[in-house]
Amino acid sequence: MDTKYLDRQIRAKKKIEDLKGFYWHLASYVAVNLFISTVKVIGDMGDGETFLEAFWNFGTFAVWFFWGIGLAFHAMKVFSYNPFFGKEWEERQIQKYMEEDKKEAEKYR
Numbered sequence: 001m002d003t004k005y006l007d008r009q010i011r012a013k014k015k016i017e018d019l020k021g022f023y024w025h026l027a028s029y030v031a032v033n034l035f036i037s038t039v040k041v042i043g044d045m046g047d048g049e050t051f052l053e054a055f056w057n058f059g060t061f062a063v064w065f066f067w068g069i070g071l072a073f074h075a076m077k078v079f080s081y082n083p084f085f086g087k088e089w090e091e092r093q094i095q096k097y098m099e100e101d102k103k104e105a106e107k108y109r
Contacts, residue, residue: 022078029071033064 044054
């Protein structure tokens with residue numbers, strides 16, 4: 001078999017595993033946070049708060065928010081989105097270092 005084909009197949013399988021892991025992370029994020037929020041709202045209502053007071057309390061959404069940050073970073077990794085070190089940045093850095101190497105090599109000619 002062609003080694004390039006095997007390399008592509010291995011990379012494709014890795015991407016599928018990463019994607020599957022992200023979807024499991026997303027599903028657990030929704031399920032766990034729905035459970036936590038429901039318990040929190042019911043508990044706060046049991047302590048005398050109205051539904052709206054209990055629902056709009058920051059504590060109800062704190063886990064959603066902070067876990068959501070982690071989920072967003074996971075999504076960025078899986079979907080190859082990097083606003084800081086994207087493909088354009090990589091290309092500029094490659095060109096910069098290639099030019100530096102070329103100038104350095106020309107010094108010794």
